[in-house]
Amino acid sequence: MLELNAQTIVFFVFSLLTLGGALGVVTNRNLIHGAIYLIISLFGGAGLFVLLSAPFLAAVQVLVYIGAIAILIIFAVMLTRSMTQLREVFNGQWWASALVGVLLFTLLIGGVILPVWGNSGTNPNLPVSDLVATTQDLGVALVDGNQYVLPFEVASMLLTAAMIGAIVIAREDD
Amino acid sequence: MNVVNEWAFIGVFMAVAWVLPTAPLIVSWIFRPKRPNAIKMATYECGVETVGDTWVQFKVQYYLTGLIFLVFDVELIFLFPWAIAYNQLDFFAFGAGLLFIFLLSDALIYAWRKNALEWS
Amino acid sequence: METQQCINIIETMVPCLVRSGTDPGLAQFLSIIIGVLIVTLMPLVLVILFIWLERKIAARVQDRIGPNRVGPFGLLQNVADAVKLIIKEDITPAGADRLIYNAAPVIAILSVILVWGVIPYSPIHIGADLSIGVVYVVAIGSVGTLAIMMAGWSSNNKYALLGAFRAVAALISYEIPMILALLIPVMIAGTMSMQGIVEAQQGMWFIVSAPIAALIFYISNLAETGRAPFDLVEAESELVAGYNIEYSGMKFGLFMASEFLHSFTANLLFAVIFLGGWSGPFVAQLPLLGFVWLMAKTLVPYIFTLVLRATIPRVRIDQMMAFNWKFLVPIAIVNVLITALVLKIVQTVGLSPSPENATDFVANLPQGLILFATNLFMAFIVLNMLRNQGRRERMADQARMLRTVEQDKQIVPSAAH
Numbered sequence: 001m002l003e004l005n006a007q008t009i010v011f012f013v014f015s016l017l018t019l020g021g022a023l024g025v026v027t028n029r030n031l032i033h034g035a036i037y038l039i040i041s042l043f044g045g046a047g048l049f050v051l052l053s054a055p056f057l058a059a060v061q062v063l064v065y066i067g068a069i070a071i072l073i074i075f076a077v078m079l080t081r082s083m084t085q086l087r088e089v090f091n092g093q094w095w096a097s098a099l100v101g102v103l104l105f106t107l108l109i110g111g112v113i114l115p116v117w118g119n120s121g122t123n124p125n126l127p128v129s130d131l132v133a134t135t136q137d138l139g140v141a142l143v144d145g146n147q148y149v150l151p152f153e154v155a156s157m158l159l160t161a162a163m164i165g166a167i168v169i170a171r172e173d174d
Numbered sequence: 175m176n177v178v179n180e181w182a183f184i185g186v187f188m189a190v191a192w193v194l195p196t197a198p199l200i201v202s203w204i205f206r207p208k209r210p211n212a213i214k215m216a217t218y219e220c221g222v223e224t225v226g227d228t229w230v231q232f233k234v235q236y237y238l239t240g241l242i243f244l245v246f247d248v249e250l251i252f253l254f255p256w257a258i259a260y261n262q263l264d265f266f267a268f269g270a271g272l273l274f275i276f277l278l279s280d281a282l283i284y285a286w287r288k289n290a291l292e293w294s
Numbered sequence: 295m296e297t298q299q300c301i302n303i304i305e306t307m308v309p310c311l312v313r314s315g316t317d318p319g320l321a322q323f324l325s326i327i328i329g330v331l332i333v334t335l336m337p338l339v340l341v342i343l344f345i346w347l348e349r350k351i352a353a354r355v356q357d358r359i360g361p362n363r364v365g366p367f368g369l370l371q372n373v374a375d376a377v378k379l380i381i382k383e384d385i386t387p388a389g390a391d392r393l394i395y396n397a398a399p400v401i402a403i404l405s406v407i408l409v410w411g412v413i414p415y416s417p418i419h420i421g422a423d424l425s426i427g428v429v430y431v432v433a434i435g436s437v438g439t440l441a442i443m444m445a446g447w448s449s450n451n452k453y454a455l456l457g458a459f460r461a462v463a464a465l466i467s468y469e470i471p472m473i474l475a476l477l478i479p480v481m482i483a484g485t486m487s488m489q490g491i492v493e494a495q496q497g498m499w500f501i502v503s504a505p506i507a508a509l510i511f512y513i514s515n516l517a518e519t520g521r522a523p524f525d526l527v528e529a530e531s532e533l534v535a536g537y538n539i540e541y542s543g544m545k546f547g548l549f550m551a552s553e554f555l556h557s558f559t560a561n562l563l564f565a566v567i568f569l570g571g572w573s574g575p576f577v578a579q580l581p582l583l584g585f586v587w588l589m590a591k592t593l594v595p596y597i598f599t600l601v602l603r604a605t606i607p608r609v610r611i612d613q614m615m616a617f618n619w620k621f622l623v624p625i626a627i628v629n630v631l632i633t634a635l636v637l638k639i640v641q642t643v644g645l646s647p648s649p650e651n652a653t654d655f656v657a658n659l660p661q662g663l664i665l666f667a668t669n670l671f672m673a674f675i676v677l678n679m680l681r682n683q684g685r686r687e688r689m690a691d692q693a694r695m696l697r698t699v700e701q702d703k704q705i706v707p708s709a710a711h
Contacts (some may be wrong), residue, residue, distance in 0.1 A: 006182075010185065032391070036444075056255070056425075056429065060433075062433040062434075062436070062437065064248055066436065067439065067466075068243060069244065071439060072240045074443055075459075079236070121201065135254070135258055135425065139256050139257070140259045142252070142256055152270060152276060153273055155252060156273070156274040157277055159277075163242060163245045163281040164281060164284055167238065167288055170234050171288060172237050180422040182326055183330065184424070186330050187408065187421070187689055190327070191408060195338075198376070198544050198548070201380055202379070202544035207383045208383065219682075226619055235463075240463070240466065241468070243466045243469070246623075247469070250470070253630075257481040260484070260638075262334060265642065267638075268635060272634075279624070279627050282627075285619075291620060293611070
């Protein structure tokens with residue numbers, strides 16, 4: 001059922017990086033160390049993208065998440081110095097968040113195992129998809145009138161709105 | 175199969191390439207003198223004693239620069255597949271790309287006029 | 295034919311090993327390991343040569359000789375420097391974050407070495423011909439800024455932190471025009487793979503088809519690698535060496551090596567993407583000659599960079615940022631749009647080379663010339679705008695000076711008579 005070839009080993013390594021990094025983010029008291037763990041976790045995610053035959057998305061993950069968002073997070077953490085050492089780990093409502101976490105986890109596991117969207121994820125005999133799309137197909141799809149050209153333009157509007165909003169907020173105290 | 179080969183190369187590359195720069199570090203660790211004292215290990219501040227905690231005054235320009243860079247970075251990510259498939263597409267593709275870039279240069283002009291691009 | 299295959303090392307060693315009886319998976323793995331070692335060692339060994347070249351050229355421009363004692367012509371000077379750095383005491387500041395402090399220089403040099411894995415050295419030698427080569431290069435470059443941030447933070451020194459902030463802000467800003475300039479070769483070649491871009495230049499180099507993009511890429515590289523006139527990132531006379539204040543010994547050596555290597559790597563990318571990479575006469579017969587051509591083509595912009603470093607004064611950080619966001623980025627955006635328009639027009643009219651005669655120089659000539667003319671036109675417009683703006687500013691300065699002279703005359707009227 002579970003053959004031990006190179007692909008499986010790589011999958012386990014990257015899953016370990018992703019999950020271990022995520023665990024490190026939420027348990028670490030030092031925010032900078034948390035940011036470093038986040039970077040490790042994002043890198044694991046990039047590796048998983050490569051395994052899914054989406055190398056462009058892996059490079060995008062490294063370029064945007066690690067190269068821009070993680071740096072912004074580190075900027076924010078470093079510029080507000082008093083947050084580097086958090087004092088308490090648990091507050092009074094930890095049982096509510098634990099409940100929500102368990103519920104979400106069950107939901108996700110159910111969504112993966114049960115055949116909700118057609119093929120079930122635990123059936124190794126059925127291929128997930130027959131086509132392996134290249135970046136060129138992605139490019140064609142992004143401007144094709146019948147496919148994704150509207151989300152393409154809406155994404156641009158969203159980015160513009162984000163930038164204008166950020167500038168409005170940041171310039172308010174002048 | 176060749177694609178797997180390429181990424182296998184990159185994977186092995188990332189796993190192995192950090193060994194070679196670390197080798198001089200290890201050699202250095204073996205051979206260098208280790209005589210730390212309090213004065214040598216003190217933080218450097220132009221030769222005087224450090225004053226205050228190690229933190230930097232918050233300047234909003236740093237964060238704004240990072241933010242504007244992030245928005246443009248994501249825009250460029252969308253433009254890469256467009257650029258690859260450009261040769262096979264018709265004129266509509268140019269129009270779509272034009273609209274996309276135009277909206278974002280709009281944001282750049284806004285940032286310019288609101289002086290968000292000053293000093294940094 | 296099979297003996298021919300056994301001559302090329304990276305990627306085609308597998309048939310030789312399989313014929314000699316080893317298991318195919320193991321042979322694959324072995325060839326990958328050897329390829330990785332070659333691709334990792336090559337920059338680390340070549341960096342000794344580049345630093346020597348840099349010091350010699352800087353010295354000659356400054357009317358002195360440069361290193362000439364250690365080894366013939368001072369070639370072994372860097373080996374001596376490396377030995378010196380290895381045996382120096384490594385002073386880790388108190389309160390420094392140990393793991394991050396030690397990891398930062400390794401990540402800095404790693405972010406440069408990892409780029410060498412996707413560069414095509416010859417028509418058949420390449421580490422890994424990724425289908426996303428260009429984006430991979432850009433992504434790895436952006437990891438380098440992370441190393442600077444880590445170095446600045448873990449030194450527990452507010453000057454290091456301030457230096458790191460400024461360096462990272464400058465570096466990330468100049469990534470935008472660089473990526474925008476890279477979009478043009480990708481558009482013309484129709485692929486992001488580095489080998490594909492070099493092969494698409496067999497008919498016409500991209501520096502002819504897209505000179506403005508090449509210039510923007512070159513200037514952004516100057517800023518990204520911290521070279522003059524943008525070298526306030528590692529300015530020796532300000533902020534006391536910036537983010538690597540607290541680094542000594544071999545760790546500092548690794549930062550310096552990564553910086554020199556980064557400059558050469560940036561010029562190597564320029565040669566691959568705009569100057570035609572390994573293409574040159576007789577490459578089809580002797581593929582390894584492509585490596586020689588590639589190095590020769592890299593040395594041209596590299597030496598220009600070195601001479602530039604010894605010649606031009608430094609700009610301030612606010613001038614640097616204004617130059618980027620108010621000049622380079624708008625020009626790069628307009629360049630992308632106009633090139634896309636012209637390219638699409640050329641393709642619909644039918645003047646672009648078809649895949650059959652893509653390597654023919656004459657077939658590429660119409661498209662190349664039209665794009666070159668477009669670039670010239672854009673450059674003309676930009677220069678005109680600059681000239682008008684310069685004239686406006688000069689007139690405003692003159693008007694202001696006349697006003698102050700008038701005011702002075704009114705304040706001291708007796709002096710005029």
